[in-house]
Amino acid sequence: MSPTTRDPDRFTALSAELGICFGGDYNPEQWPREVWAQDVELMREAGVNLVTVGVFSWARIEPAPGAREFAWLDEVLELLHGAGIAVDLATPTASPPAWLGIRHPETLPVDLDGVRLVAGSRNQFTPASRVYRAHALAITRDLAARYAQHPAVRMWHVGNEYGQLDYGDEAAREFRRWLRERYGSIEAVNDAWATAFWSQHYAGFDEIVPPRRMPYIANPAQAVDFRRYSSDQLRACYRELRDAIRDAGAAQPITTNFMGFFAHVDYRSWAGEVDVIADDQYPDPASATAPADIALVQDLMRSLGGGRPWLLMEQSVSATSWRGHNLPKSPARARRDSLQAVARGADGVCFFQWRQSRAGAERFHSAMVPHAGADTDVFRGIVRQGADLARLRPVVGSRVQAPAAILFDWPSWWASDEPALPTDRLDTVTEITRWYRALWRRGIAADIVAPAGDLIGRGLVLVPHSYILEPDAAAALAAAVDAGAQLVVGPFSGVADGNGHILAGRSPAPLRELLGVSGEEWCALPDVRISTTPAWRPGAAYAASILGERLRSDGAEVLACHATGPLQGLPVLTRQRRGAGAAWYLGAVVDDGLLDAVIGEAATGIDGALPGLRVLPDGLEAVRRGDALFLLNHSDDPVKVPVPHGLVDLLADEQAAGEETGTVVALGPGDVRVLIERQDR
Amino acid sequence: MSPTTRDPDRFTALSAELGICFGGDYNPEQWPREVWAQDVELMREAGVNLVTVGVFSWARIEPAPGAREFAWLDEVLELLHGAGIAVDLATPTASPPAWLGIRHPETLPVDLDGVRLVAGSRNQFTPASRVYRAHALAITRDLAARYAQHPAVRMWHVGNEYGQLDYGDEAAREFRRWLRERYGSIEAVNDAWATAFWSQHYAGFDEIVPPRRMPYIANPAQAVDFRRYSSDQLRACYRELRDAIRDAGAAQPITTNFMGFFAHVDYRSWAGEVDVIADDQYPDPASATAPADIALVQDLMRSLGGGRPWLLMEQSVSATSWRGHNLPKSPARARRDSLQAVARGADGVCFFQWRQSRAGAERFHSAMVPHAGADTDVFRGIVRQGADLARLRPVVGSRVQAPAAILFDWPSWWASDEPALPTDRLDTVTEITRWYRALWRRGIAADIVAPAGDLIGRGLVLVPHSYILEPDAAAALAAAVDAGAQLVVGPFSGVADGNGHILAGRSPAPLRELLGVSGEEWCALPDVRISTTPAWRPGAAYAASILGERLRSDGAEVLACHATGPLQGLPVLTRQRRGAGAAWYLGAVVDDGLLDAVIGEAATGIDGALPGLRVLPDGLEAVRRGDALFLLNHSDDPVKVPVPHGLVDLLADEQAAGEETGTVVALGPGDVRVLIERQDR
């Protein structure tokens, strides 16, 4: 594979010039030419400075095999450039024209039922198809040759939301190739997949097929390797288009858009391939926990980029349309969502899409310019956002302070997501999300880190659910504790090795010495009660469910026990002090109350963004980014909080900032403040 | 396509001779010959005068390709004719013999997963198959040639419950042909389908396939056109068989059986093809609203026939068997269901089926002669029904008085049923059904009308949910209001044009001037409260959910507002007086209470079937058909209602009618009265 080519300076230079990037997907091919001029005028009114063009233009550019129609695109780029709007030019490769599947049916994906999917929606290609890839490469080369030096083009956007799966014969061939590269020999595959079980031994690579529909439960190691392959195969598609663009002399940043905790792609293995991390985020307005939950996603994206600014590539202005029931956002909510991304490290805030499509599958997905036109609250909100973001230029390039670390990686998630577990009610991302909320309400940002990275100096390290935990990762955790960290480990961690083979001996095998506790059986749990011990919060009552472990203390202090259920009387929460730190273990899926109590106590030594408050008022989010203190009131009630002296609000005009008396700042429902020491701007 | 050949006089002549048609599907091929004689004797006992023969007889007539076995059918027809029972002779084309699919697999339908369905049930054909159609035509021609002049045959029944879908290669070919006919050029298709979205542009018709399984949401315009094609393709099947029968010299009425609000066929486009509207109706006895809901279906059928009498072709005597849990009907309930159909314009009441099948998939579908035989409450109930219907001969041919009009059409329903909407909880037929109940409980029958028809003179026009509303339809509504109508429009109406493209500008674009109100965003709603304004029912509290709209009044009187939720304070109910009428707008899906209040108030000027009562007692249905007043007590309680002086009950003997004192008529639980001015009979 090609070497990592990431160069973050390319985006740094762009944002230094533009300030916070602001804009959205722009699909002019859906509109007559007279609308284009109105678009540009409205973009200027809103302060738009970056639009993504061409994501779905393949059939427009290549209406028949080999044709090239670039004139319209030339015109669009000129128009935008003339208005001072930068272009993020997309390869149109996510959605091939219908003729490709008609002429080359093997380019169409086959799902796990063996059904070959057809055109009529989007994304009807398999990344395993050489024919698809040749066509995608050809159009990308021509696009890059034509526009690499075009002054309007300031960024490149490869594909779109890579995530296509394929289980067909094309995939079988590529999966075998991938396995050969990964393992070298078929016996190495047999070992990794433990094919002695259920008579699954393979005598050769040609006997292997993707995990299609089977009579019963699939081999989990095969299934996880197929997930790895699928992620890698998509990455190969991305890489060859990116390299083609670079080979054409393009100097702009190149990226593609991620999708948060997306199950089918290991973004950590992709992070080194993009010049800037870009992400699509669609929190559900119907969810009361959405502000905290999307903050976790934003912390993940920032972490994938090594702490550098990232780009919110897509979000919705108001409602989405792909959910069953799509609640709208108010303009105030949309503004707060955008500012939250900046608070958590974004140097760009874009939307899908500029102008709402009159037809097609996204006709009800909201847009910056809605069906009802520009004389609407939605568009006025966009104008306000543009003005707000312009005021935030001082934060461009600055870093978020994240004192906590949370372990997460895709292969562990995948392995714990295969069927035939003690319970199917335990999900890695759900658990991380629950744990993260305890940090969020304390104003503590977190880096979402890979296992085995250096954790020395971290005050707080959380391992909510790391099913796979290899020895180097365990060693890094022990070293962090020795150096002073409070480590909190959640249940069903340290279960398996990198192939998903269960580790022998008492559990969690790689951590039991560090934790001072060990178990002999994981147990799906009914709803049970938890009692704390006199040593810790005597009398408090909590609950557990989903999964527990038949534990004994091997030296750790027992802080809580099962009060009912199959593990009655056994430990559920322990702490072992060690070196300068301590290692906590939660041996069951406990309720939010106990989880918050444990994390809160482990975080005692950590300062949140508002050090004067251990816990923030309900719904208030506080983040420090560089010199700025972001306060976002996600609640429907006004709040007041103490802040350091002498700050001004970047979003308000001078007078408004001056209104703050003393050290208390007030935020109305839904309000946002970005406080910074007075400075020349 | 062939010209419409409808001639309603053919059925008028038949019913004038027979009186109310009464009978059912008769499948003698399932029984030994000795049972046939018993059947005919029992039919005579019950007053049966019409039976449908041959619906599933293809394999019996043509057990091998090209064979013809008609002797048994000759005998059945002779037997029935000898007993004075008219025959509705069916083409057996709904269910081909197994040999057709074995010899010509391309005649078998392919579902949207690409699975080719097999024989073993029924209906295993695709209407796109030329081979199927040739076989169906051949047997129909022979049948018609043999029986067109047979004196037993008084009606023809083509196919059965047309509704077969197919997504296979045969369908692809026919869909392309249909598109070519509809659009002329591929660019016209691209415009109609807005294929600039998601790179879906087609360079030629050969690139188009049916909307099979796709990676993501299908193009909604393509999907709706495939629904149109499917309905039209089935109609073509019907037409060629009907024409063959007519060409053989048959002078009898020809029809096929509809299925109410059936999603896969646009019956309005079929109505001109049948000599009499015939419908299959299976209300669920477990549903408390079934009486009102089936009344709506009956009003639809009457409306499809231009107000002329129609035929209840199939219903169940007691339980169905295709539901998960099939509650029975009591004989009294079965009788009331039959009389309800007559009340609402039917001149025929038939059942599926005459004798309960001992085996097969419908062995538990009830029948006129049940497994337990004729010495049963079920059969005694049938005998009673026969006698009742004979007494109703005076109403034959008369028309129902329907002062209200409700807009409904299939393409609008289809377009609003495609995925990716603000909410998937809003269904056109569900809404129409809810609205209709407010009329039903006031004794107001409705015509279910196509958009753009003439509405001048209507006192009340309801538009519960017309997602597509073209300019001519909007103009007809405005004209009706000017002429004095109370118009009530429901939410998410006037959203899209005929291709399903969202109309630009404030919503509802084609009606906003008429309504004096406009919106800028449709919003999926959580459960919210609605408060009426002092101008209208001050203090009343209602609720809304599912969908609302960000509205402002542009002159209309605001009668109610959102009291909570994302649209708090905005209008939800408005009224604009105009000309001699008024236009009401309900900008959200409101609860039954508010819906009833609005429709009740809009209906103030309309007389129901019992003008003395604005609202009927719970469960009482009242309909005026010709000179007769039908009163049906669907409740478990006795009711008394005032009626005009001097009426007699057609169903009761003279004494019973004489019992009515003064102007009040009493109905016991489940009872039915058909009151008419005393006359010679």
Added chain:
Amino acid sequence: MSPTTRDPDRFTALSAELGICFGGDYNPEQWPREVWAQDVELMREAGVNLVTVGVFSWARIEPAPGAREFAWLDEVLELLHGAGIAVDLATPTASPPAWLGIRHPETLPVDLDGVRLVAGSRNQFTPASRVYRAHALAITRDLAARYAQHPAVRMWHVGNEYGQLDYGDEAAREFRRWLRERYGSIEAVNDAWATAFWSQHYAGFDEIVPPRRMPYIANPAQAVDFRRYSSDQLRACYRELRDAIRDAGAAQPITTNFMGFFAHVDYRSWAGEVDVIADDQYPDPASATAPADIALVQDLMRSLGGGRPWLLMEQSVSATSWRGHNLPKSPARARRDSLQAVARGADGVCFFQWRQSRAGAERFHSAMVPHAGADTDVFRGIVRQGADLARLRPVVGSRVQAPAAILFDWPSWWASDEPALPTDRLDTVTEITRWYRALWRRGIAADIVAPAGDLIGRGLVLVPHSYILEPDAAAALAAAVDAGAQLVVGPFSGVADGNGHILAGRSPAPLRELLGVSGEEWCALPDVRISTTPAWRPGAAYAASILGERLRSDGAEVLACHATGPLQGLPVLTRQRRGAGAAWYLGAVVDDGLLDAVIGEAATGIDGALPGLRVLPDGLEAVRRGDALFLLNHSDDPVKVPVPHGLVDLLADEQAAGEETGTVVALGPGDVRVLIERQDR
């Protein structure tokens, strides 16, 4: 077909030598050789005397087509034999190697959607494939030739959990062959399937396909015949391998493992083919009724073997992993489960599996040696079980006393499980299970008998739901009543003949004279109330739901009536005395209270295992096997019950047994006693 070859003496001889068999599936090919020695040592520690080897070893023995690798198996058998552990040697034919499906795709099963299933799990073969069967036969012949005389091999285990379904072209060919054998002519098929319905007549066998995906409901008779075929086809696979082993000179017992009330195989038709009934049992620890419910399964297995001892071939030590949420068993629960099987006639208690697999789809299925190793409660529990079972040698070979009989057979279950019934909420096995609980809580064991068997002398005969009931079965019931039995018949019994054709006339046609009651319509029921009559428990109030019947008494005493609902006032419970007995009829699905009251009263003359108690304390199970009285306390509370004088507890040491004072025995929560008259042992 080959003649039945069952010889129960083969297993009798083995258990006489070994005592209660104790062990589990042993899969040494999953482990390095050094683990094997530890395994044998631990087996000896636990008292293991029988292990099943080779169930999933096909790919290990035949890694490439035609290869044979037996050396490792030789070594395993020698090792076990050297340690005195008997081997149940399996044919590895349940799970073919991947190469078989790659080289011969027609060996792979096709599901009812037409999807060909692939390797990667297990069981990927169709029993219809000649190629699969030739390969399975070849490896079985070689295995038998090599090991038939091996002294370690004491039993043979053919295949594993036979249950594979296939709807593909291979199955079509074999289904047609099977139909030809069963029916002789295509017209006999047409009659049995009633193909006059829906035009399904077949002109030849070649027109018939398996019941794959169809446009609508399948012909139920065809579907039931396909179930019969599938069961028979699997049996043919079993038979040819068993015969090959016998032909190689093997004298050991041969069997395969059943799965209780498994829907896809008619075990009664298999029972004569195995030398000992062996069964896999996985009661759900989350179910409060599991102890009674699994007792029913054990009574079924014992009955299938004609009352002879059977073998619990697989169970879990703690949690399973194939459920969504897999609660563990405590060691005490695991012990009680094993002893329960012995109580109900098992002479062997085995587990899946010996050592927990580190990888593969069953990595979380518990095992005798868990991931955490031998120093665990789980393994200590196994050691205790081994010791307990050794103490139970006196019960080996003895029979359970089962005074009651319950009618059950697979074809009736199948026919009542096809769709399009009055209700889909009535399931035969659910009903039998509910009825059985009333016996279990009275300490009354039951034989689960085929219809038409001799029932003379039975004091209590239950027919919970025998949808199909042929004349000879009805005659046997009448004879039993005449001879003194209390017969209780449940609703929807005696509905259909052997082809599933509904019986004409009042229902239940074959029983109405015996019961003195008859109905004219089965009715799906809403929830209704039931009132008893003054003649029987005046004033008691019960409920019914799901299904009732429009009944009248034709002479039977009416004991309860519908108090509400569509059958208000009609009988629901009747009793007719006849000869020396009485026939009870429950004409609706009644609640547990009424069911228990009826069965309790009908059981008045029957002695349970503890004759002094009509109803046992909650959770206590009592069974008499031979001279032993088994008492199992499944509850969390201690219980005391009176027992005969002078018994000792086989499980306790002498002192413990002596502790029992007088005639009362105390059992702690979860405790088990096996009481027997003092004797030399």
